Amino acid sequence: MSEFAILGKPTPRVDGIPKVTGKAQYAADLSVAGMLYGEVLRSPYPHARILSIDTSRAERLPGVRGVITGKDFNGFRHGFMAHTRDESPLAPDKVRFIGDEVAAVAAIDPDIAHEAVELIRVEYEQLPAVFDPEEAMQEGAPAIHDHVQRNISAEMHFNFGDVEAAFARADHVREDRFYSQSVLHGFLEPHACIAQYEEPGKITFWGSKQSPYFPYRNLASAFKVPLSNVRVIQPVVGGGFGGKNDTFALDYAAVMLSKKTGHPVKFVYDIEDVLMAGRRRHPMIIYMKTGVKKDGTLLATECRVIADGGAYTAVGPMTIYLAGAFLTLPYKLPNLKYDAWRVYTNKPVSVAQRGHGVPQTRFAADCQLDLIAKDLGLDPVEIRLKNAIEPGHVTVNKIHISSCGLKETINRSTEFVNWKERKQELAKEREKGGRYLRGIGLACNGFMSGARLHGHTACAVVVKVHEDGTVSVLPGATDSGQGAETVLATMAAEVLGITLEDVHVSRVDSFLTPVDPGSYGSRVTSTAGPALLIAVGKCRTQLAEVAAKLLDAPVAEIEFRERKAFVKGDPTKQMPFGKLCRLAYQYGSGQVIIGEGYFGQNVALPNWDTGEGDVANAYTFGTQVAEVEVDRETGQVKLKKMIVAHDLGKMFNPLIVEGQHDGSIYGGMGQALYEECLNEDGLTLNPSILDYKMPTALDMPGVMESINIETNDPLGPFGAKESAEGTQVSTVPAIVNAIYDATGIMFTDLPITPEKVLRALEQKEQGGGPIVPASI
Amino acid sequence: MTNINFVVNGIRHQLAVKDNETLLDVLRDRLGLTGAKKGCDIGECGTCTVVVDGEPILSCITLAVEMEGKRITTIEGLAQNGELHPLQKAFHEHGAVQCGFCTPGMIMSGKALLDKNPKPTEQEVRRAISGNSCRCTGYDKPVKAILAAAEAEIQ
The missing domain is CATH 3.10.20.30 (Beta-grasp domain)
Incomplete structure (x- = not known):
C-alpha cells in the first residue's frame, strides 16, 4: 500500500466539476451592476507619430460615457525593470506596431462602443518602419524608441571558460544557423477584465491573469494609489502559457474609464485583437558553433542570438538571459560564450511563452548535436548519454544541480521504442522506397523548477481549518489551467489526512490572499508547495496538541489519516477529524486553527551581467523520442508517436502530469510543423485560428506516452519538481531530428511546412549531399 | 426586433x-x-x-x-437531477479538463456525436471534435473521455 492516500494517484481535479458543468466563471462571464463596455482603437500603421486625436465625434455619440487617449495617463510607462519601462497604456505620441493601442471608449453597450471607436479621428505622420531584426540593428535603421541606439532593447554577453582554446583543441567544430519563428500562446480565452474605480482611489479589478499581482503593482503605479487600495480578484483563467502575465491596454483603460465615468467598465478583446496585436514567443536567429572531441564529448559552444523583440521590451531581457544560461543544461558543457541582442522591430511584442526562451536555443543545440553525431558516426543516443548531466553537477555558469534523472529518461524513453532496432527497421523500410519516409529522433531538456528572479520571489499560503473539519487554502499562486489548485489541495489533504472534497482552494483576491510574484517559470508546485506545507504543518501541530490532550497521548504519537486522528499503535484511541476540529475551537482558550507559511528561494541571485548563478532551487530533466512520417508527394509531416520521459522529482497526480506533457507535445508540434504568425510589412497576415493553423484533434499522434522518473528532490515538496514546461523545451528538436532521420535533411527553419519539405526533397534529389541544411 | x-x-x-x-x-x-x-x-x-x-x-x-x-x-x-451526464463525468474523471475554456463546447460536440452514433471509433471521435480547438490537452484525454462515456452509456 502506498504511504499516501491521494498523492501519486490519478485523482480528478478539484476544479473539474464547475468546468464540466459550465459553471466556472471566466472574466468575460462576469457582470457588475451599472457596468459599461469598453473598446480600444488600434493603430493601422506600423510606425507613425500621432499628430492629433479628435475624440469629439465619439464623445457626442449617444450612449458613449467616456473616451480616453494616451495623454490621460500623464506619461506613466511600464516595463519589467526600471530601465526598460518603455510601454504606455495607450500610445501618447507615437505608435510602434500595427495594433498598438491609441485610444479607448466606454459606452452603454458593446455596439455603441465599437461605433464610437470608429468615430475617433487620429492624424498620423507615417515614419519609416523596420521589420527584420538584423536590419533593425544596423546603423541608420529607423529608430523605434528615440533614446535607443541601433534598436537594441536588451543584450546579454556571457563568457565562461575559454571557447577559443577549446575550439583549437577540438577534433571537430561545426557552425550552423537556426531560426525559431513567431508563435502565439494559443489560449482560447481572449483577454478580458472588469474594473471599478471608486473615489478616493480604490480600484477593484477582475481580470484574466495568470499572475494577478502584476496588475496589482502596475495599477497602483499607474493611478498613484497605495498598493492596498488595489483589489485584484481572480476569475477562472482560460489558459495563459506566459501570455497573461503582463498588464495590457485594456486593463489600464478599464480602470481609467471607470475613474472618468464613475461606472465599472468591462473589456473583452476579440480573438483578432489577440492574433493581430497580442504577445507571442520571441522569434530568434541563432548562430551556433560547437566543438567536440572525436568521441562526441562536448568541449565548447559559442552562440549568437538575435531575438526579434517587437515594439516594446516587456519581459524580454529575461528571455534572452534564460536562452543563454540554459545552454549549459542538460549536457556537460565546459566552455560557453553567448552573445544575444533583443532588437526592437515594428511588430507585436515578444514575451515569455511556455519554456521561456529555452526552447529556441535548445532546438538549435539539440539539432546541431544530431548533425555532430552524424559527422562523427555516433548514434544520437550515445552522444547524449556521453554528455548527460548527473546529480551534483555544477555547470560552468554556476548552476547547481541536485536531483537529476536525465540518463534514466534517455534510457527509459529509448528502451520504450527499442531505439536501435526501430532505427534500423525504419532505415530498411526507407531503402525499399515508397511514398512515405519514416524516421525517429530524440532530444533532451533541462529546465528550472521555480524561477528565481530579482525582487520579491517568495510564495506564501494561509491555511484555515474550519470547525466542521474542512479546510480553506489561500495561496498567492494562480491556477491558469495547469492544475495548481489540485496540487495544493492534495498536499493539504495528505498532511491532515482528509479528502480533496474537504479542501477548498481560494483564487487570488489581493485583499485576502498573500502577495505572490506570479505563476510563471514553473513556480507553483516548487515554491507555493513548500509554503503550503509549512502553513498546513502549523495547523496540524495545533490540532495534534488538542488531540493529544483529548486522547490522552503524547503529541508526537498523533497521526492523521482517513478523516480521523489516531494514536500511533493504539487503534482504540481515535477521533473523527471533524469532531477534533469542533472540540479544538471549543477547548481551552477556544483557539482558531490557522497556519501560514512562506517559502523563499534560498539561492543567490543570478548575475544578470555575467549570466552566472542559479535561476531556481531545482532543475528538471527529460527526454523525448519522436517518430514521424514524411509524405514525399505532399511534403506533409505527420507526428506518429511521441514518448516523453520526465524527471519530475515526485509524481503528484498522473492525470495532471500526463495532461501537461500532452499539452507540451501539442504546443511543440504546432511550432515544429504548423504554426507561424505570418507578418508582411508589420501586418499579421493570418489573424484567425484557421489561418494560424493550430493543430486539431485529427493532427495529433495516436501514441503519446508519458514516462515519469522520481528523483525526490531534496527541496521539492514531497520531493516534487515542475512537470509543465520542461517538456516543451525538447518537443521541437525531437521532431526535427526525427525528420532528419527520415529524410537526411536537417530543417533549420521553423515551421517545417509541406512547401519547405517538398523543396528540400527536390534539392536533395538534384544532388545535395546526405545533409542539406534547409533554410528559407 | x-x-x-x-x-x-x-x-x-x-x-x-x-x-x-x-x-x-x-x-x-x-x-x-x-x-x-x-x-x-x-x-x-x-x-x-x-x-x-x-x-x-x-x-x-x-x-x-x-x-x-x-x-x-x-x-x-446536460446534468439531470444533480447527476452529471456520462460525458461530464468522463471528462472530469479522465483528466480531460485543464483550463476548461474549450470544455463546454467539446462536451457538446461529443454529446451530438454520441446521440447519433453511440459507439464511435476513435477516428470518428477525433473528427467530431476537430472543430473544437484546445491548447491545453493535446486532445488525447478528451478523446479517451468521449470513448469512455460511450462505453458507459451502452452498459
Whole structure:
C-alpha cells in the first residue's frame, strides 16, 4: 500500500466539476451592476507619430460615457525593470506596431462602443518602419524608441571558460544557423477584465491573469494609489502559457474609464485583437558553433542570438538571459560564450511563452548535436548519454544541480521504442522506397523548477481549518489551467489526512490572499508547495496538541489519516477529524486553527551581467523520442508517436502530469510543423485560428506516452519538481531530428511546412549531399 | 426586433431579439447561460458549440432569429437531477479538463456525436471534435473521455 492516500494517484481535479458543468466563471462571464463596455482603437500603421486625436465625434455619440487617449495617463510607462519601462497604456505620441493601442471608449453597450471607436479621428505622420531584426540593428535603421541606439532593447554577453582554446583543441567544430519563428500562446480565452474605480482611489479589478499581482503593482503605479487600495480578484483563467502575465491596454483603460465615468467598465478583446496585436514567443536567429572531441564529448559552444523583440521590451531581457544560461543544461558543457541582442522591430511584442526562451536555443543545440553525431558516426543516443548531466553537477555558469534523472529518461524513453532496432527497421523500410519516409529522433531538456528572479520571489499560503473539519487554502499562486489548485489541495489533504472534497482552494483576491510574484517559470508546485506545507504543518501541530490532550497521548504519537486522528499503535484511541476540529475551537482558550507559511528561494541571485548563478532551487530533466512520417508527394509531416520521459522529482497526480506533457507535445508540434504568425510589412497576415493553423484533434499522434522518473528532490515538496514546461523545451528538436532521420535533411527553419519539405526533397534529389541544411 | 419562441434546456422562452443578435449572445447575455464561451466569435474555435435539434452548431455564427421553434441544449442542460451526464463525468474523471475554456463546447460536440452514433471509433471521435480547438490537452484525454462515456452509456 502506498504511504499516501491521494498523492501519486490519478485523482480528478478539484476544479473539474464547475468546468464540466459550465459553471466556472471566466472574466468575460462576469457582470457588475451599472457596468459599461469598453473598446480600444488600434493603430493601422506600423510606425507613425500621432499628430492629433479628435475624440469629439465619439464623445457626442449617444450612449458613449467616456473616451480616453494616451495623454490621460500623464506619461506613466511600464516595463519589467526600471530601465526598460518603455510601454504606455495607450500610445501618447507615437505608435510602434500595427495594433498598438491609441485610444479607448466606454459606452452603454458593446455596439455603441465599437461605433464610437470608429468615430475617433487620429492624424498620423507615417515614419519609416523596420521589420527584420538584423536590419533593425544596423546603423541608420529607423529608430523605434528615440533614446535607443541601433534598436537594441536588451543584450546579454556571457563568457565562461575559454571557447577559443577549446575550439583549437577540438577534433571537430561545426557552425550552423537556426531560426525559431513567431508563435502565439494559443489560449482560447481572449483577454478580458472588469474594473471599478471608486473615489478616493480604490480600484477593484477582475481580470484574466495568470499572475494577478502584476496588475496589482502596475495599477497602483499607474493611478498613484497605495498598493492596498488595489483589489485584484481572480476569475477562472482560460489558459495563459506566459501570455497573461503582463498588464495590457485594456486593463489600464478599464480602470481609467471607470475613474472618468464613475461606472465599472468591462473589456473583452476579440480573438483578432489577440492574433493581430497580442504577445507571442520571441522569434530568434541563432548562430551556433560547437566543438567536440572525436568521441562526441562536448568541449565548447559559442552562440549568437538575435531575438526579434517587437515594439516594446516587456519581459524580454529575461528571455534572452534564460536562452543563454540554459545552454549549459542538460549536457556537460565546459566552455560557453553567448552573445544575444533583443532588437526592437515594428511588430507585436515578444514575451515569455511556455519554456521561456529555452526552447529556441535548445532546438538549435539539440539539432546541431544530431548533425555532430552524424559527422562523427555516433548514434544520437550515445552522444547524449556521453554528455548527460548527473546529480551534483555544477555547470560552468554556476548552476547547481541536485536531483537529476536525465540518463534514466534517455534510457527509459529509448528502451520504450527499442531505439536501435526501430532505427534500423525504419532505415530498411526507407531503402525499399515508397511514398512515405519514416524516421525517429530524440532530444533532451533541462529546465528550472521555480524561477528565481530579482525582487520579491517568495510564495506564501494561509491555511484555515474550519470547525466542521474542512479546510480553506489561500495561496498567492494562480491556477491558469495547469492544475495548481489540485496540487495544493492534495498536499493539504495528505498532511491532515482528509479528502480533496474537504479542501477548498481560494483564487487570488489581493485583499485576502498573500502577495505572490506570479505563476510563471514553473513556480507553483516548487515554491507555493513548500509554503503550503509549512502553513498546513502549523495547523496540524495545533490540532495534534488538542488531540493529544483529548486522547490522552503524547503529541508526537498523533497521526492523521482517513478523516480521523489516531494514536500511533493504539487503534482504540481515535477521533473523527471533524469532531477534533469542533472540540479544538471549543477547548481551552477556544483557539482558531490557522497556519501560514512562506517559502523563499534560498539561492543567490543570478548575475544578470555575467549570466552566472542559479535561476531556481531545482532543475528538471527529460527526454523525448519522436517518430514521424514524411509524405514525399505532399511534403506533409505527420507526428506518429511521441514518448516523453520526465524527471519530475515526485509524481503528484498522473492525470495532471500526463495532461501537461500532452499539452507540451501539442504546443511543440504546432511550432515544429504548423504554426507561424505570418507578418508582411508589420501586418499579421493570418489573424484567425484557421489561418494560424493550430493543430486539431485529427493532427495529433495516436501514441503519446508519458514516462515519469522520481528523483525526490531534496527541496521539492514531497520531493516534487515542475512537470509543465520542461517538456516543451525538447518537443521541437525531437521532431526535427526525427525528420532528419527520415529524410537526411536537417530543417533549420521553423515551421517545417509541406512547401519547405517538398523543396528540400527536390534539392536533395538534384544532388545535395546526405545533409542539406534547409533554410528559407 | 423579432419575436422568437424556443426551448433551451427544457425551458420555453419567448424573446424579442435583434435581427443581428447571435444565439451565443442571447444565451450568454439574455438568458445568463455563460457556459458556452466566446473564443473567436467567427466560427473557428468551437468553444460556443451547443446542440440544436440534435446537431452541434456554432452559436456564435448562428442568428437568434433562426431559432424559432428549435430545441437547444447547452452545457448547463446536460446534468439531470444533480447527476452529471456520462460525458461530464468522463471528462472530469479522465483528466480531460485543464483550463476548461474549450470544455463546454467539446462536451457538446461529443454529446451530438454520441446521440447519433453511440459507439464511435476513435477516428470518428477525433473528427467530431476537430472543430473544437484546445491548447491545453493535446486532445488525447478528451478523446479517451468521449470513448469512455460511450462505453458507459451502452452498459
